[in-house]
Amino acid sequence: MIELTQRDQIVLEAIINDYIETGEPVGSRTISKRSAMNVSPATIRNVMADLEEMGLLHQPHTSAGRIPTVKGLRLYLDSIMRSRQLGGHEKERIRDALQNRPQDITELLRGTSRLLSQYCRQAGVVLWPKLSIASFKHIEFLRLGPFDIMVILISKAGFIHQTHIESKEEIAQAELDKYSLYINEILRNVPLSRVNQRIREEMESEKALFDRLFSRALQIVNRAIQYAIEDSEIYIEGQTNLLDNPEFAHVEQMRRILQAFEDKSKMIRLLDETLKASTGIQIVLGTEGELLREWQEMSLVSAPFRRGDTPLGVLGVIGPLRMDYSRIIPIVEFTAEFLSQMLEIADEG
């Protein structure tokens, strides 16, 4: 662990603050003038040289100021920065924006993503992962063709998932209706993650033994839920906000970043990982996450939202390494918290 003196910390923080604000390399003069402590540029230069030796700062070229390295940012985030508290009316603004959303959960999530993007002036992202945590509410079978069944699965929170299943034998709508009646009965409120188990139990019970048809229904449900569980939705909004950042002025970088957004499956994996990794706010900086390899100059601030203790999904903000973390972190934190509350309510019906 790196040991920093009090002054080292102050200088590092001042440099990072200034860099976050301007995006330019920061010189010793600036720090000397801005920072509260009265020391000359020359002194600052000595400190800076030390910090550079520790790998916390970096000099683009000999006669330029310093910019923080990823390592420096990390240290800053972990042990120096104090998050601003969100003001009351800022919280109000977030609450308002989410509460006035239509009740359709898809729109709620998309709206959350948009809110984050607008409020932080970066790209906002919401991952609603797999229904694995959701509870069963309703299932419906529709016959599309002799062997072709559409399965519509609805979770308690109101999320819809549709799957197509091919049946091996011909099947009538009337039969399907019987299935759904039966299945809706036995699976009511069962968490999707336990549906599998519940079905196994059911199939071992007498009823299923008597009726081959119902066991077929159960198999279909099993498959449908398998698909549903593997499916995730991701909502990325406000990508164009990133264009405002001077660090992405070059078209080349821009392309790389926007292309990364187009590959949703990779984004899903990345966010999914952060979901598993932590229960609180999490920050992934450029080179740190393996999956961010494509855009080393980017950074992700994310927080899970949950029902009770069970995480449901992740939301966050994606932007350049140079972001106003002290502002963005509390926003992300609060939004996650508030979204959790909203979902709690939505799930009680």
Next chain:
Amino acid sequence: MIELTQRDQIVLEAIINDYIETGEPVGSRTISKRSAMNVSPATIRNVMADLEEMGLLHQPHTSAGRIPTVKGLRLYLDSIMRSRQLGGHEKERIRDALQNRPQDITELLRGTSRLLSQYCRQAGVVLWPKLSIASFKHIEFLRLGPFDIMVILISKAGFIHQTHIESKEEIAQAELDKYSLYINEILRNVPLSRVNQRIREEMESEKALFDRLFSRALQIVNRAIQYAIEDSEIYIEGQTNLLDNPEFAHVEQMRRILQAFEDKSKMIRLLDETLKASTGIQIVLGTEGELLREWQEMSLVSAPFRRGDTPLGVLGVIGPLRMDYSRIIPIVEFTAEFLSQMLEIADEG
């Protein structure tokens, strides 16, 4: 109407072809060498001067070549250009890409959009407008709370629409189940556009008079379908392809264009208009469409897809004014045609 001599046309076409290829202003020398007719640059220059006077060409600065104006492009598209025929294996490629799509209609449409974007190396777009043309397949009511009902509407083509409805009186799930049974019966295969009428008929019939409950159900359906009809889905893919075009090298332009994409409602209106306007391929150039005002340097090639004679939606390609229309037009045309066929099949179940 502008009258062009044979030679004027040949020169205009040659200029546009060269411009489409290179993106640079075209000089008289180039045309003189490339074009089949043996005339000197000086002669070409005279013709060019004429064309410029007619407003078909434009000179960025005194000592540069000419580029076609929107008016020139329009004339070219309307009366000079001959579309290339699509080769058999090109058609095959499109067929393959669409046929191997999952049967989920959302994925089919998104896939079509992606196909167009990849194949034309521009942005692809598919509008699935309003269910107004679709036929009723199935409806399902789910009780979310005492007064809160989720209505799930499924069209024959497999499109799902969910709406939340607030009921004035408390309502039980058992009751809702009765509703859906009844309504699924009376609305089977009715085009959504005629549901309204059908419901009115039903409400006037004896049955409804006897049962206040069912008339309530009908009202709920009516509202749900109202919402559904006003809803459209738009799938835009491959936006980053646009970054490859040298004309968008400047970040400013890029931002404006990508921002226009983010405002989906405007895109929907634009495409919706082309759907109403024409039954065949349609090209909107920069300044022509009012809605394209934000990006005058863009152009849209679109074609409706349909079932029988009824248009279902629009698909197309969005790119710079300088696009290889002779290639893109037949691609868009064929894709629309083939998608229509696929939907025809999907709708038969």
Next chain:
DNA sequence: TTTAGCACTCTTTTGGGGTGAGTGCTACCA
């Protein structure tokens, strides 16, 4: 330990001259 001073480095900006592509015009030719 801090500071002032100074030489040095490297980027960025500015301006001017050269180059090349392309034009418009005029005179000439079939």
Next chain:
DNA sequence: TGGTAGCACTCACCCCAAAAGAGTGCTAAA
């Protein structure tokens, strides 16, 4: 009279050199 050759002219673009500016490292002094 339509086409062509020639020529002067106009710009945009590139290159280079010089100047400006920001910031550093080092040394010597407080």
